[in-house]
Amino acid sequence: MYGQTTAAQRDAPDSPRDYRLSESPHATTAVVSAKGGVGKTTTAVNLGAALAVRGHTVLVVDLDCQASASLSLGLKRHQLAPSAADVLLRGEAAGAAVRPTKLAGLWVLPASADLASVESDLASLRTKERVLARALEPLRERFEHIVIDCPPGMGLLSRNALVAADAYLVPVVPHYLAVEGLENLVQAVARLDFRAQSRTQFLGVVPTMVDLRLKTVKQYLEAIRATFGQSVFCVEVRTNARLAEAPALGGTIFEHDPDCVGADCHRLLAEEFLLRLQQTLGIGTPAEEVVTAADGSAALPF
Numbered sequence: 001m002y003g004q005t006t007a008a009q010r011d012a013p014d015s016p017r018d019y020r021l022s023e024s025p026h027a028t029t030a031v032v033s034a035k036g037g038v039g040k041t042t043t044a045v046n047l048g049a050a051l052a053v054r055g056h057t058v059l060v061v062d063l064d065c066q067a068s069a070s071l072s073l074g075l076k077r078h079q080l081a082p083s084a085a086d087v088l089l090r091g092e093a094a095g096a097a098v099r100p101t102k103l104a105g106l107w108v109l110p111a112s113a114d115l116a117s118v119e120s121d122l123a124s125l126r127t128k129e130r131v132l133a134r135a136l137e138p139l140r141e142r143f144e145h146i147v148i149d150c151p152p153g154m155g156l157l158s159r160n161a162l163v164a165a166d167a168y169l170v171p172v173v174p175h176y177l178a179v180e181g182l183e184n185l186v187q188a189v190a191r192l193d194f195r196a197q198s199r200t201q202f203l204g205v206v207p208t209m210v211d212l213r214l215k216t217v218k219q220y221l222e223a224i225r226a227t228f229g230q231s232v233f234c235v236e237v238r239t240n241a242r243l244a245e246a247p248a249l250g251g252t253i254f255e256h257d258p259d260c261v262g263a264d265c266h267r268l269l270a271e272e273f274l275l276r277l278q279q280t281l282g283i284g285t286p287a288e289e290v291v292t293a294a295d296g297s298a299a300l301p302f
Contacts, residue, residue: 027283028136028146029203029273030165032189033172034181036152039208041068042243043171043269044149046262049252050270051145052105059098059143061136062111063157069149070110072247073101085114087135088160089121094135095142103252107143119156128156129196133164154188162192166281167201169233169273171208174220179227201280204228206269207236235272237265 031044041064048060062069067080079099086092087109098109122128136146148161162168170185172178182205193200205228211217225232237243243262246253253263277283 025283026140026144026146027167027277027281028140028148028165029277030148030150030158030161030168030200032150032154032158032162032168032170032185033152034154034185038171038173039237040152040171041072041149042247043169043206043208043237044147045069045072045247046243046253046266047269047273048145048147049103049106049254050266051147051273052103053254053267054270055105056144057105057107057142058145058147059107059109059139061109061132061146061148061161063115063132063161064111064149064151065113065115067111067113068247070108071250073106073108073252074250075099075108075110080110080112083110083112083114085112085118088118088131089114094139098139101252102250103255106252115151115157122156129159129163129192132160136164154185154192159192159196162189162200163196163198165200166283167203167277169203169206171206171237172224173209174207174217174224176220178220178224182224182228202231203273203276203280204230205232207232209239210236211239233269233272233276235265235268237269238262240265 031040031047033040044060048058052058060069060073061084063084067075067077067083070080070083071077082092082097084097087094087097094109098107100107122131125131139146148165150158150161168189170182172182186202189200189202192198205224207221207224210221221236238261240260240262242257242260243253246256246262249256253260253266257263
């Protein structure tokens with residue numbers, strides 16, 4: 001069913017078909033950030049898990065050579081092959097590299113250290129930014145959601161993810177450099193869309209690691225909401241020790257402590273994510289509307 005792709009096929013001109021948008025009720029979403037340390041992998045893994053808990057079939061694609069998402073989902077270092085590197089660099093079929101996780105409905109396409117050579121190894125390909133889109137196309141009918149955990153920045157791996165994606169979201173920690181970094185990232189994606197003739201929709205900004213005990217955090221959140229308005233998710237992912245513990249145990253927050261604040265945040269995040277997908281792409285049925293507080297944040301029950 002799944003065969004290898006040759007280098008010539010990977011570098012072939014694109015067909016008139018749009019590799020990202022299809023008739024099926026499917027969405028591929030890239031989770032991107034300009035820098036590390038913003039909770040990007042935590043967001044990708046636990047958003048995917050929250051969707052799976054709701055009954056969706058979900059694939060998390062790990063594109064970071066550190067393989068943090070893969071390890072967070074229970075794989076060990078010796079279990080990472082075949083990985084996304086084999087798919088992108090050696091033409092391995094993506095379906096052959098996909099693995100189930102311990103959570104029903106949640107699958108992972110793992111990363112490996114070999115992803116570090118993607119920039120140099122694909123440099124000569126004329127369509128180097130579309131390799132992932134082609135590889136994931138056969139999986140769109142198999143999974144309702146594909147969530148791609150990108151490495152920090154706008155390198156070739158992140159650009160591949162964005163071209164393959166229907167939409168993208170940006171986790172951000174509220175601090176004084178956040179607004180400038182967000183503006184630069186959104187502009188970079190717009191330039192990529194123009195160059196690659198793709199139409200990756202901006203789902204919004206997800207505030208992460210939010211500690212409302214700190215006055216400065218509230219101020220920076222207000223600044224982000226004032227700048228980006230409705231593009232900022234109502235849900236704010238709070239700081240939570242249980243969220244930090246889950247990756248070391250090889251599972252999502254829903255396996256580690258489904259009743260904690262971190263799990264509640266990601267349940268609400270999944271609801272708003274589905275609502276924004278429906279509003280932006282017309283994909284799926286409307287989720288329950290997230291109740292918001294006066295400042296635009298979600299009215300969380302804690």
